[in-house]
Amino acid sequence: MMIVTTTDIAQFRLLLIADNDRLVTVDWLAEQQAWYDSKSIVMLKKQYQLSDDEFRFIDKNSLSKENKTELLLLEVIEQLGQYANGERKEFDIKLDWRLxxxxxxxxxxxxxxxxxxxxxxxxxxxxxxxxxxxxxxxxxxxxxxxxxxxxxxxxxxxxxxxxxxxxxxxxxxxxxxxxxxxxxxxxxx
CATH class of the missing domain: 1.10.10.10 (Winged helix-like DNA-binding domain superfamily/Winged helix DNA-binding domain)
Structure with a gap:
């Protein structure tokens, strides 16, 4: 199950997708673009033969620290915030390189x-x-x-x-x- 959420950096929106405690993608969303219309969703469906049911959107404020994939997304959001504030130069995130x-x-x-x-x-x-x-x-x-x-x-x-x-x-x-x-x-x- 791919876990999907969004976050902001400055005035821009980012789509974050993770699976099995690895970050799968970080993608930019256009203004007013729905997460499910992202090119990343289309690419992931094609690459891994996934259906719509295999993506679960969770608002960033509802992500749980008890679930390792959701915890990873919380860490990504925190590190992106640190980066945007000039407090982080590099990221320490588990990445899924398979794409x-x-x-x-x-x-x-x-x-x-x-x-x-x-x-x-x-x-x-x-x-x-x-x-x-x-x-x-x-x-x-x-x-x-x-x-x-x-x-x-x-x-x-x-x-x-x-x-x-x-x-x-x-x-x-x-x-x-x-x-x-x-x-x-x-x-x-």
């Missing part, structure tokens, strides 16, 4: 090595995984990251310094980069 191919997982693990408040290019990320000519494949894997914010794909920008794309929308990527850069300046003092 990614071996190559995608390699890219996602490399994303976790990008320092808080820093950015790198897709080309540099390709070099970091030892495949310098695979920058397009790296960009594609970056875009398939199911753990927005938790795995910081927003820290990857175009070689010329442009923001590039972002699955959640450029406004969210700008927000996250500005948040980190402003907090990184405070940390460095």
């Amino acid at each position: 990614g191919t071996t190559f995608q997982q390699k890219v996602w693990r490399a994303l976790q090595q990008i320092e808080y408040g820093q950015t790198i290019s897709y080309a540099q990320l390709a070099k970091n995984i030892g495949q310098p000519t695979a920058y397009r494949a790296v960009a594609n894997a970056n875009g398939k990251n199911p753990f927005s914010i938790i795995i910081p794909c927003h820290r990857v920008i175009a070689t010329g310094g442009g923001l590039g794309g972002y699955t959640g929308g450029i406004d969210k990527k700008q927000y996250l980069l500005q948040l980190e850069q402003s907090k990184a300046q405070i940390y460095s003092k």
